[in-house]
Amino acid sequence: SQKIEQNSEALNIQEGKTATLTCNYTNYSPAYLQWYRQDPGRGPVFLLLIRENEKEKRKERLKVTFDTTLKQSLFHITASQPADSATYLCALPNNQAGTALIFGKGTTLSVSS
Amino acid sequence: NAGVMQNPRHLVRRRGQEARLRCSPMKGHSHVYWYRQLPEEGLKFMVYLQKENIIDESGMPKERFSAEFPKEGPSILRIQQVVRGDSAAYFCASSQTRDSNEQYFGPGTRLTVT
Numbered sequence A: 001s002q003k004i005e006q007n008s009e010a011l012n013i014q015e016g017k018t019a020t021l022t023c024n025y026t027n028y029s030p031a032y033l034q035w036y037r038q039d040p041g042r043g044p045v046f047l048l049l050i051r052e053n054e055k056e057k058r059k060e061r062l063k064v065t066f067d068t069t070l071k072q073s074l075f076h077i078t079a080s081q082p083a084d085s086a087t088y089l090c091a092l093p094n095n096q097a098g099t100a101l102i103f104g105k106g107t108t109l110s111v112s113s
Numbered sequence B: 001n002a003g004v005m006q007n008p009r010h011l012v013r014r015r016g017q018e019a020r021l022r023c024s025p026m027k028g029h030s031h032v033y034w035y036r037q038l039p040e041e042g043l044k045f046m047v048y049l050q051k052e053n054i055i056d057e058s059g060m061p062k063e064r065f066s067a068e069f070p071k072e073g074p075s076i077l078r079i080q081q082v083v084r085g086d087s088a089a090y091f092c093a094s095s096q097t098r099d100s101n102e103q104y105f106g107p108g109t110r111l112t113v114t
Helices: none
Strands: A005-006 A010-014 A019-025 A032-038 A045-051 A056-059 A062-067 A072-077 A088-094 A099-105 A106-110 B005-007 B010-013 B019-024 B029-036 B042-049 B053-056 B067-070 B075-079 B086-094 B109-113
Touching: A005 A088, A010 A019, A019 A032, A019 A088, A019 A106, A032 A062, A032 A072, A045 A056, A045 A062, A072 A088, A099 B029, A099 B042, B005 B086, B010 B019, B019 B086, B019 B109, B029 B075, B042 B067, B042 B075, B075 B086
Parallel strands: A010 A106, B010 B109
Antiparallel strands: A005 A019, A019 A072, A032 A045, A032 A088, A056 A062, A062 A072, A088 A099, A088 A106, B005 B019, B019 B075, B029 B042, B029 B086, B042 B053, B067 B075, B086 B109
């Protein structure tokens, strides 16, 4: 079965720096990969989706890459702000064509001013 | 345009009681997913439903748990004879179509079993 690993449980950076979060998967290459943000006590919020034929996707200060050879996605937040502090979750479909999602445990980002 | 609504937000049940969690999807969405988040663990898929149909229940425990999404009204996740291990946050998500991929999550119901 598919397994997802997010590189670290916690990442601390200074305001203005670029945060880079890693998501690795172990099994089949998914048709797409998603990133969500979750704040304490709240539900996840969809951020970006990248499909298997896309190398890179951008949205404002966010950038996602998808390397199917390495079985890895990188999630970047440029010019980070304290308001970016949250847990970021990587998610894949639960099978090659599925729409239910498997989530990583998340990386908790703390941006200090 | 209201988002996904879940109620109650907090639910306390004694061991052996039943818990009913409700989810109203976003307007125009006919696909509903339930996930469970245990303390210190990631979100785990439980079940995927469309109106009147269970499409994928591969993540549902075999006993005590059931889900429905009737033609009218919210989707309901039902847990019978709750045990302490059922204490968790239960999230519902909805999507517009099966292939839309983006899922919109509700605020969750926090179930505490005493």
